[in-house]
Amino acid sequence: xxxxxxxxxxxxxxxxxxxxxxxxxxxxxxxxxxxxxxxxxxxxxxxxxxxxxxxxxxxxxxxxxxxxxxxxxxxxxxxxxxxxxxxxxxxxxxxxxxxxxxxxxxxxxxxxxxxxxxxxxxxxxxxxxxxxxxxxxxxxxxxxxxxxxxxxxxxxxxxxxxxxxxxxxxxxxxxxxxxxxxxxxxxxxxxxxxxxxxxxxxxxxxxxxxxxxxxxxxxxxxxxxxxxxxxxxxxxxxxxxxxxxxxxxxxxxxxxxxxxxxxxxxxxxxxxxxxxxxxxxxxxxxxxxxxxxxxxxxxxxxxxxxxxxxxxxxxxxxxxxxxxxxxxxxxxxxxxxxxxxxxxxxxxxxxxxxxxxxxxxxxxxxxxxxxxxxxxxxxxxxxxxxxxxxxxxxxxxxxxxxxxxxxxxxxxxxxxxxxxxxxxxxxxxxxxxxxxxxxxxxxxxxxxxxxxxxxxxxxxxxxxxxxxxxxxxxxxxxxxxxxxxxxxxxxxxxxxxxxxxxxxxxxxxxxxxxxxxxxxxxxxxxxxxxxxxxxxxxxxxxxxxx
Numbered sequence: 001x002x003x004x005x006x007x008x009x010x011x012x013x014x015x016x017x018x019x020x021x022x023x024x025x026x027x028x029x030x031x032x033x034x035x036x037x038x039x040x041x042x043x044x045x046x047x048x049x050x051x052x053x054x055x056x057x058x059x060x061x062x063x064x065x066x067x068x069x070x071x072x073x074x075x076x077x078x079x080x081x082x083x084x085x086x087x088x089x090x091x092x093x094x095x096x097x098x099x100x101x102x103x104x105x106x107x108x109x110x111x112x113x114x115x116x117x118x119x120x121x122x123x124x125x126x127x128x129x130x131x132x133x134x135x136x137x138x139x140x141x142x143x144x145x146x147x148x149x150x151x152x153x154x155x156x157x158x159x160x161x162x163x164x165x166x167x168x169x170x171x172x173x174x175x176x177x178x179x180x181x182x183x184x185x186x187x188x189x190x191x192x193x194x195x196x197x198x199x200x201x202x203x204x205x206x207x208x209x210x211x212x213x214x215x216x217x218x219x220x221x222x223x224x225x226x227x228x229x230x231x232x233x234x235x236x237x238x239x240x241x242x243x244x245x246x247x248x249x250x251x252x253x254x255x256x257x258x259x260x261x262x263x264x265x266x267x268x269x270x271x272x273x274x275x276x277x278x279x280x281x282x283x284x285x286x287x288x289x290x291x292x293x294x295x296x297x298x299x300x301x302x303x304x305x306x307x308x309x310x311x312x313x314x315x316x317x318x319x320x321x322x323x324x325x326x327x328x329x330x331x332x333x334x335x336x337x338x339x340x341x342x343x344x345x346x347x348x349x350x351x352x353x354x355x356x357x358x359x360x361x362x363x364x365x366x367x368x369x370x371x372x373x374x375x376x377x378x379x380x381x382x383x384x385x386x387x388x389x390x391x392x393x394x395x396x397x398x399x400x401x402x403x404x405x406x407x408x409x410x411x412x413x414x415x416x417x418x419x420x421x422x423x424x425x426x427x428x429x430x431x432x433x434x435x436x437x438x439x440x441x442x443x444x445x446x447x448x449x450x451x452x453x454x455x456x457x458x459x460x461x462x463x464x465x466x467x468x469x470x471x472x473x474x475x476x477x478x479x480x481x482x483x484x485x486x487x488x489x490x491x492x493x494x495x496x497x498x499x500x501x502x503x504x505x506x507x508x509x510x511x512x513x514x515x516x517x518x519x520x521x522x523x524x525x526x527x528x529x530x531x532x533x534x535x536x537x538x539x540x541x542x543x544x545x546x
Contacts, residue, residue, distance in 0.1 A: 014264075014267045014268065014271060017267070018260075018264055018267070021260050021263065021264075022257070022260055025256065025257060025259075025260050026233075029233045029251050029253075029256045029257075030221040030233055030235070032235075032251060033221055033232075033233050033234055033235030033249055033250060033251050034219060034220070034221050034235030035235065036180075036182075036235060036249030036251070037219065037234070037235035037236055037237050037247050037248055037249040038219070038235070038237065039249075040171075040174070040182055040184070040237075040247045040249055041237040041243060041245075041247040043170075043174070044184065044245055044247060045243070047085070047162065047167070047170070048126070048128060048144065048162075048244070048245075050085070051085070051086065051126075051144045051160065051162060052125075052126045052144070052146065054079075054083070054086070054160070055089075055126065055144065055145070055146045055158050055159075055160065056146065058076070058079060058089060058158055059146065059148050059149075059158050061075050063075045064076070064091055064100075064148070064158065065148070065150055066150075067091065067093060067099050067155065067156060069099050069100050069107050072091055072099065072100035073100040073101065073102075073104050076089045076091070076100060076101060076102035077102045077103070077104065079102065080102035080103075081102075084163075084166060085162060085163065085166050086141075086160040086161060086162055086163065087134055087136075087137045087139055087141050087160065087161045087163055088101050088102050088103045088105075088134065088136045088137055088160065088161070089101060089102040089158070089159075089160045090102075090111070090136070090157075090158070090159045090160065091148065091156060091157075091158055092111055092117060092156055092157045092158075092159070093155065093156045094121065094154065094155060094156060095112075096110065096111045096112040096114075096117050096118065096121075096157070097109065097110055097111070098110075098111060099156065101136065103136060103137075105136055109135075111135070114129075114132070114135070114143070115129060115130070116128075116129030116130075116132070116143040116144070116145045116159060117145060117157050117159060119145070120145035120146060120147050120157040120159065121147060121154060121157060122147075123145075123146070123147060125146065126144060126145070126146045127144070127145050127146070128142065128143075128144055128186075128187075128244035128245070129142065129143035129144070129145070129186070130142075130143075130186040130187060130188050130190060131164075131186050131188075131190040131191075131192050131203060132161065134161055137161075139161075139163060139164075139165070140163075140164040140165075140192075140202070140203065141161025141162060141163055141164060142161060142162040142164060142167065142186065142192055143159055143160070143161045144159065144160055144161070144162060145157050145158065145159035145160075146158055146159075164192055164193060164202065167184070167192065167193045168193045168194075168195075168198050168202065171184065171193045171194075171195050171198075172195055174195070176195045176196065178252060178255045179230050179232075179252035179254065179255055180232075180249070180250060180251050180252060180255070181194070181195065181196065181226060181228075181230070181232060181234075181248075181249070181250040181252075182194065182195045182247075182248070182249050182250075183201075183206075183246075183247070183248045183249075183250075184245055184246070184247055185206055185214060185245065185246040186244075186245060186246070187214070187239045187244060187245075187246075188205070188214075189205050189206040189211050189214045189246065190203065190204070190205050190206075191203065191204055191205070191206065192245075196228075197228055200228075201227065206246075207227065210224065213236050213238060213246070213248070214238055214239055214246045215238055215239055216236065216238040217238075218238070219235070219236060219237045219238065220235070220236060221233060221234065221235045221236070222234055222236070223253070224250070226250060230250075230252050230254075231252065231253045231254070232250035232251060232252050232253065233250065233251055233253060233256065234248045234249065234250035234251075235248065235249050235250075236248040236249075293313075293315065293320075293322040293323065293326060294322065296313050296315065296326065297313055297315075297322075297325065297326050297329060299311075300312060300313050300329065300333070301329075304333065309333070309336075309337050309340065311333075312330045312333060313326035313327070313329060313330055314326075314330070315327050315330070369387060372386055372387065409435060409436070409437055409438070410433065410435075410436040410437070410438050410446070410474060410481075411431060411433060411435070411436075413438060413443045413446050413447055413450075414431060414446070414450055414472060415431065416447070417446075417447045417450040417451050417454070418450065418454055421454045421458060421463065427469070428463055428468075428469055428470060429469070429470050429472060430469060430470070430471045430472070431472045431473075432471070432472070432473045433472075433473055433474035433475060434474075434475065434476065436474065436476060436481060436535075439536045441511055442510075442511075442514065442533070442536065445509040445510045445511065446483075448505060448509045449505070449506050449509050449510075449531065450472075450485075452505050452506050453485050453506070453527075453529060454470075456527070457470055457487055457490070457527070460491075460493070461487045461490045461491075461493065461526055461527050462487035462488060462489060462490030462526045462527075463490070464490060464491055465489055465490045465491055467489040468487065468488065468489045468490040468526070469487075469488055469489065470485065470486065470487050470488070471484075471485075471486040471488065472484070472485055472486075473486075476535065477532075479534060479535050480532050480533065480534055480535060481532065481533055481534075481535045482530065482531070482532045483530065483531045483532070484528075484529070484530050485527070485528075485529035485530075485531075486526065486527075486528055486529075487525070487526025487527045487528070488525055488526050489525070489526070490525075490526045492524060493522045493523065493524065493526055493527055494522065495522045506518065506520075506529075510531070510533055513534075514533040514534045514536065515533060515534050516531065516532070516533040517531070517532045517533070518530070518531055519531075
């Protein structure tokens with residue numbers, strides 16, 4: 001990706017040069033095509049001017065000027081025999097009847113059907129006609145005529161025809177190369193000369209969709225697809241009062257843009273080669289200097305996740321930036337390992353102190369029990385109740401301190417507290433709830449509350465009846481834990497007239513910072529008790545937010 005991004009400027013530069021070169025080359029080709037059409041039009045102008053000079057010279061001959069049919073024929077024949085450009089030379093009177101010609105045809109032949117004869121009788125100077133098949137020679141010619149005057153009066157018409165085979169030979173001599181083209185057409189758009197493929201197009205009409213070019217207001221250029229299927233940029237000179245013929249010169253775009261296309265192909269080939277080399281170099285350099293060090297660092301971190309704290313990158317900080325990163329990670333891991341060792345040592349000392357505390361608390365509870373036994377009558381109900389509560393407290397400490405200060409599981413705390421009240425022949429308690437870890441402080445309070453509830457149920461509630469049982473359920477609701485104690489099928493329950501020590505213990509056992517809420521209902525079917533409090537463990541597990 002980095003290599004590809006680095007090549008984008010080069011690609012942009014090539015694209016810019018391509019567009020600029022093509023625009024420049026297009027302007028050059030348009031200028032060349034227009035110049036070629038201007039040169040061709042000038043060459044045709046010289047041909048027409050030479051033909052006009054010929055006709056003017058013929059009109060000055062006495063036999064022609066006097067319309068002397070006998071002498072006129074021999075004079076015109078001598079003149080025509082020296083010419084290759086034109087066909088027959090004709091002299092006609094004002095009735096457009098043949099007077100004489102260079103081929104000795106009989107006088108009186110009617111030419112009134114020829115537009116170049118009719119137009120010459122009213123033209124101030126030379127008139128150039130359209131593509132015509134000569135009535136006398138049966139050859140395709142471009143007729144040219146001038147009025148014959150005598151004493152300022154028009155007395156007839158002198159005409160000849162520029163042979164189109166001669167004109168085609170001249171166009172071919174202009175040296176049209178490759179797929180370039182020259183097209184010459186009359187005022188009606190009929191092609192009178194073309195290079196290449198004259199045999200296919202001479203005598204045909206320029207397609208209708210390009211006829212507008214024949215009488216366009218001014219010369220210009222256009223990109224077209226010619227009738228031979230070649231795409232060309234043509235320069236054209238339309239028919240005008242000073243230019244009786246349409247001329248177009250076309251340059252094939254495939255040849256005109258060959259140098260540009262070759263340069264483009266070379267540029268893109270070099271770009272592709274550079275891209276391939278860049279990717280190869282990037283792959284080698286990236287693997288050697290980037291990917292391998294990164295994989296090495298990631299591998300060390302993965303080893304640490306799996307518990308291998310001895311794994312290191314062993315990278316030198318003097319190689320490159322990634323080496324510096326790897327070395328910094330090694331230093332960080334060394335420090336973390338030292339801290340973990342310190343934490344383990346502190347944890348071991350704490351566990352030792354916890355076990356010592358457990359031992360001393362149990363000894364203290366045993367001493368308290370012995371003092372109570374010696375102080376009170378062992379058959380006294382108050383001593384029995386005190387001993388049971390002291391036993392529940394001791395079992396709570398046994399459970400929680402056995403976890404080395406990490407707390408216990410809610411179900412384990414409840415079941416251990418209820419162990420003295422269980423029976424081998426029947427199930428008094430139905431315990432149900434999800435696994436929930438509890439804080440040591442919560443576990444102690446919970447064991448005391450459950451013990452008091454079980455004691456009350458034994459004395460006054462469901463555990464007095466053979467059919468009675470207790471349902472204990474808990475659930476987690478967001479960041480609070482809800483515990484329900486429901487007694488069923490016991491003796492009728494009455495609301496106590498005064499609150500005893502057990503009830504006070506139940507209400508006050510939980511730490512106030514956990515926001516405990518206690519609900520007790522003395523329903524006919526048995527005591528209904530609910531306790532809810534903040535879940536410290538869940539709160540600690542929640543991610544901190546700013």
